[in-house]
Amino acid sequence: MNIITEIKRMANARIDGSAECLRGIRSSRVILHLITIGVLAGFLLPLHSGVMTSIKTPSEFAETLPMVPPNIGSITIEPWTVAFETLSTSMINSLMFTIPAMVGSAVLGSIAAYGLTMVDWRGQVGIMSLFVAAIFVPKQALLVPISRFWSIVDLQGILANLGPLNLWALPFLQPYHATIFELAVYHTVFGISICTLLFRGYYLTIDQSLIEAAKLDGASFFATYWHIIRPLSYPMFAVVCIFQFTQIWNEFLFGLVLSSGTQAAPATVTLNDLNSGYAQLYNRQAAGAFIVAIPTLLVYLMFGDKFAKAQEY
Amino acid sequence: MSLHNRVKNRLSIVTGSQKRDTRGRIRELLWTDFVQSMPFWLPPTAMLVIFVYGSVLWNMIISLTDFQGISRPEYRVSNFDLDMYVQMLSDPSFHSAARNTVVFMIAFTAICLVIGLLLALLLDRQVKFGSVFRTIYLLPFSLSYVVTGVLWLWMFNFEVGVINTLLRIIGLGVFAQHWLSNPNLKLLSVILALVWQYSGYAMVIYLATLRTIPRAHYEAAKVDGASLYTMYRKVIIPQLSSAVVSISVVLMLFTLKAFSWLYVVFGRNPGPAADILGTMMYREAFAATNWAYGAAIGTVLFGITITMLAPYLYWQYKRGEL
Numbered sequence: 001m002n003i004i005t006e007i008k009r010m011a012n013a014r015i016d017g018s019a020e021c022l023r024g025i026r027s028s029r030v031i032l033h034l035i036t037i038g039v040l041a042g043f044l045l046p047l048h049s050g051v052m053t054s055i056k057t058p059s060e061f062a063e064t065l066p067m068v069p070p071n072i073g074s075i076t077i078e079p080w081t082v083a084f085e086t087l088s089t090s091m092i093n094s095l096m097f098t099i100p101a102m103v104g105s106a107v108l109g110s111i112a113a114y115g116l117t118m119v120d121w122r123g124q125v126g127i128m129s130l131f132v133a134a135i136f137v138p139k140q141a142l143l144v145p146i147s148r149f150w151s152i153v154d155l156q157g158i159l160a161n162l163g164p165l166n167l168w169a170l171p172f173l174q175p176y177h178a179t180i181f182e183l184a185v186y187h188t189v190f191g192i193s194i195c196t197l198l199f200r201g202y203y204l205t206i207d208q209s210l211i212e213a214a215k216l217d218g219a220s221f222f223a224t225y226w227h228i229i230r231p232l233s234y235p236m237f238a239v240v241c242i243f244q245f246t247q248i249w250n251e252f253l254f255g256l257v258l259s260s261g262t263q264a265a266p267a268t269v270t271l272n273d274l275n276s277g278y279a280q281l282y283n284r285q286a287a288g289a290f291i292v293a294i295p296t297l298l299v300y301l302m303f304g305d306k307f308a309k310a311q312e313y
Numbered sequence: 314m315s316l317h318n319r320v321k322n323r324l325s326i327v328t329g330s331q332k333r334d335t336r337g338r339i340r341e342l343l344w345t346d347f348v349q350s351m352p353f354w355l356p357p358t359a360m361l362v363i364f365v366y367g368s369v370l371w372n373m374i375i376s377l378t379d380f381q382g383i384s385r386p387e388y389r390v391s392n393f394d395l396d397m398y399v400q401m402l403s404d405p406s407f408h409s410a411a412r413n414t415v416v417f418m419i420a421f422t423a424i425c426l427v428i429g430l431l432l433a434l435l436l437d438r439q440v441k442f443g444s445v446f447r448t449i450y451l452l453p454f455s456l457s458y459v460v461t462g463v464l465w466l467w468m469f470n471f472e473v474g475v476i477n478t479l480l481r482i483i484g485l486g487v488f489a490q491h492w493l494s495n496p497n498l499k500l501l502s503v504i505l506a507l508v509w510q511y512s513g514y515a516m517v518i519y520l521a522t523l524r525t526i527p528r529a530h531y532e533a534a535k536v537d538g539a540s541l542y543t544m545y546r547k548v549i550i551p552q553l554s555s556a557v558v559s560i561s562v563v564l565m566l567f568t569l570k571a572f573s574w575l576y577v578v579f580g581r582n583p584g585p586a587a588d589i590l591g592t593m594m595y596r597e598a599f600a601a602t603n604w605a606y607g608a609a610i611g612t613v614l615f616g617i618t619i620t621m622l623a624p625y626l627y628w629q630y631k632r633g634e635l
Contacts, residue, residue, distance in 0.1 A: 115353025221349035250457030
């Protein structure tokens with residue numbers, strides 16, 4: 001229900017476009033509406049036919065038109081249940097590294113942006129360039145060292161021999177969680193750069209006199225962060241976390257390299273296996289695709305305006 | 314030097330007899346913004362430098378060896394050479410991957426720029442439900458490539474796929490194509506699917522820029538009796554140039570990373586018609602265990618990224634936006 005009210009709210013909230021400014025200039029509203037609806041239908045077509053296919057039986061999706069709903073009598077949820085069974089453990093894996101990495105990258109991004117924004121010193125732009133460039137570095141430029149590193153360092157073995165403690169003997173911990181930990185670390189570190197950029201964009205808009213006043217009152221650099229910047233950052237934390245959640249959840253390549261074929265495989269990797277496993281079962285694949293997409297879709301539909309805002313920086 | 318420091322210095326001149334001694338000096342040094350801000354920016358910067366740039370450097374070093382995964386790579390300077398890069402020059406699959414990467418980069422970015430602009434202008438004219446439409450156009454951008462890859466495999470399916478079915482319905486069945494296996498169409502299909510996913514991104518950036526155009530500009534043009542077409546050509550579109558630059562850089566750099574979608578749709582080898590450097594690198598390193606060669610392709614990708622990014626960063630710096 002929450003999503004529906006949110007959509008309604010967004011529908012009612014007018015966006016302040018140039019529509020008003022251009023009013024009075026002759027143009028055909030009808031044509032405008034027709035184009036809009038046509039484009040919208042085109043955009044939704046892949047999603048729509050995916051949903052329709054996912055509730056059809058194999059014989060039906062082979063015989064009926066892909067975008068037409070199935071006959072009421074023959075709707076099946078079997079593709080969804082089978083796909084969910086295959087995907088459920090890897091969905092949990094995904095959550096296990098997505099949430100810590102989301103929080104970690106947001107916090108580190110926030111403090112880095114504070115350190116780099118609120119101070120005037122010469123190296124600032126240089127360091128900022130390092131951050132911006134890191135956003136765009138292709139993962140292909142790092143994959144060989146990453147796989148070399150983890151073939152030398154046996155994290156699972158190390159964590160099994162922490163002095164007298166065998167971490168894997170503790171309840172709820174499994175040896176494959178070592179790989180999940182690796183994924184969490186990589187996603188945290190690779191998220192820092194974009195998070196820093198987002199926070200920096202926001203901190204530059206904060207009124208400097210606020211900071212100066214705090215400093216004149218004797219507040220330390222840390223106290224200024226804790227008492228002034230941190231509370232002001234909460235809206236931005238929401239934006240950054242939403243963005244990072246979708247980014248990390250959707251990521252495929254690190255998951256493929258670090259965890260393919262293991263119990264630690266994230267949802268995207270398992271979905272791809274499902275894809276290559278059942279070549280002709282499009283209904284099951286489509287259902288799987290939506291199951292993997294649900295967490296990001298929920299976040300996106302609930303906080304779509306924040307997600308859009310993150311792109312604008 | 315920040316205002317804060319200047320004020321503090323002046324205060325210390327007036328009041329600061331206790332700060333005259335050496336200990337006071339040290340304390341004052343420790344109070345400078347630079348030192349105080351270090352605990353904030355240094356750890357994240359160090360993590361980034363070690364994990365990202367350290368890996369890039371290591372990758373470059375591996376690319377100088379001839380490591381193939383049998384024994385350890387030999388990290389001896391006498392053993393370093395540019396063999397892998399020489400091999401690239403005469404490797405036909407590198408040629409096709411590089412060519413596809415460039416074609417993909419330019420065509421994809423250009424189409425996204427145009428479609429994104431049309432979407433943004435459409436939305437900008439619309440008062441009702443604008444936000445819902447924006448949400449829908451940006452929605453594919455929030456999905457994983459694995460998800461969109463699966464959906465587009467179905468769209469492009471020859472027998473029962475959506476595109477061919479639609480063509481047959483409107484009587485153009487002769488145009489039904491093997492979208493994902495015909496070498497002449499492969500790259501086009503990839504571009505079509507990714508434009509669907511990415512034009513919403515271009516739209517959002519355009520929209521944000523459109524909102525910054527001062528109302529007075531519209532008013533002035535209206536007073537001058539500008540037609541709608543003139544309004545767009547002379548008032549609105551010229552002001553979007555900074556958005557065009559930002560979108561182009563982001564999207565072009567994205568195409569270097571479009572690996573996941575291709576991997577999901579085509580598997581390890583998209584074939585010479587759709588192979589890009591990103592997919593080739595993965596295949597060479599992880600399927601053929603030509604680790605050094607893969608590392609060399611990775612280094613080339615990094616080089617392209619930096620070459621394209623550096624002028625953009627400089628441009629941003631000049632505009633005071635960095």
